[in-house]
Amino acid sequence: MQEMRNGMMHFPPPVSRDRVISKFPKCYTPQACLQIKEDWDAKAACKERTDRHQGWDRLKMSKAVVVGDLNVGKTCLINRFCKDVFDRDYKATIGVDFEIERFELSGAPFSLQIWDTAGQEKFKCIASAYYRGAQVIITVFDMADIKSLEHSWQWLDEAMRENEPGSCSVFLVGTKSDLLAPEERQRTERDAIKIATKMKAEFWSVSAKTGENVQGFFFRVASLAFEDSVLKDMEKGITSTRIGGGDSIKSDRANLEEPQSRAVNTNCC
Numbered sequence: 001m002q003e004m005r006n007g008m009m010h011f012p013p014p015v016s017r018d019r020v021i022s023k024f025p026k027c028y029t030p031q032a033c034l035q036i037k038e039d040w041d042a043k044a045a046c047k048e049r050t051d052r053h054q055g056w057d058r059l060k061m062s063k064a065v066v067v068g069d070l071n072v073g074k075t076c077l078i079n080r081f082c083k084d085v086f087d088r089d090y091k092a093t094i095g096v097d098f099e100i101e102r103f104e105l106s107g108a109p110f111s112l113q114i115w116d117t118a119g120q121e122k123f124k125c126i127a128s129a130y131y132r133g134a135q136v137i138i139t140v141f142d143m144a145d146i147k148s149l150e151h152s153w154q155w156l157d158e159a160m161r162e163n164e165p166g167s168c169s170v171f172l173v174g175t176k177s178d179l180l181a182p183e184e185r186q187r188t189e190r191d192a193i194k195i196a197t198k199m200k201a202e203f204w205s206v207s208a209k210t211g212e213n214v215q216g217f218f219f220r221v222a223s224l225a226f227e228d229s230v231l232k233d234m235e236k237g238i239t240s241t242r243i244g245g246g247d248s249i250k251s252d253r254a255n256l257e258e259p260q261s262r263a264v265n266t267n268c269c
């Protein structure tokens with residue numbers, strides 16, 4: 001992202017203020033979550049990279065694919081987060097397969113590609129390139145249509161066929177929470193939590209119409225994807241720096257593996 005012009009280094013424009021995340025975002029419910037910790041594991045590594053401007057020249061980007069039955073609310077969910085609108089016709093963007101959202105997480109830059117289908121799910125023929133190389137799979141169902149929850153398994157299977165086991169974080173998202181009476185919502189959430197646990201997925205209940213939990217959900221996706229990619233880099237030895245007071249990466253990684261900070265459902269899929 002960083003380029004040289006007239007011998008000067010150019011950095012991308014600052015991340016918009018509503019995409020700066022300094023506190024590690026919480027899960028929706030600890031009953032079906034991927035991480036229960038409350039702070040960034042890789043904070044030290046990230047901070048050091050940023051301080052030395054290492055983050056900007058190797059900008060991190062993860063791919064998130066959104067899947068689920070037709071009409072469950074996938075496009076509305078993405079539009080609510082990326083454009084803060086509901087039910088407006090953005091069909092003009094056909095041909096553009098994904099949105100890119102730029103974040104600043106714990107001081108480090110990070111981008112999330114959010115892939116939406118152009119309605120191919122109607123024919124159950126989404127191209128394999130859509131799923132390939134995803135770090136995040138967001139399986140969406142309509143909380144007012146229990147069949148779409150049952151179909152989540154098929155969508156997850158299809159997405160996983162194109163990805164390595166253990167390479168993705170999976171989210172199960174119930175949309176249209178605004179349509180349900182409180183008792184019905186509770187019942188549906190209980191069913192969804194059971195399925196999410198079996199899928200090793202993190203469950204969220206959202207409404208694109210009211211905006212409820214939409215930002216919280218995407219902040220969580222971005223934060224978990226970011227951490228995952230930093231930790232994977234560290235495992236591959238890409239971060240060759242020493243962290244903190246001279247601790248080696250190895251001992252730092254040992255710290256990361258302390259039980260209190262271990263994920264409940266890590267390395268899902």
Ligand SMILES: Nc1nc2c(ncn2[C@@H]2O[C@H](COP(=O)(O)OP(=O)(O)O)[C@@H](O)[C@H]2O)c(=O)[nH]1
Pocket residue numbers: 068069070071072073074075076077087175176177178179206207208209210
């Ligand atoms: N009440 C309500 N309706 C929604 C919500 N999200 C989407 N919808 C409606 O559900 C329909 C399908 O939404 P869309 O995003 O196009 O579904 P997609 O096919 O999964 O992309 C549209 O008529 C939306 O207005 C929501 O949060 N609440």
Ligand SMILES: [Mg+2]
Pocket residue numbers: 074075076116117118119
């Ligand atoms: Mg759509």
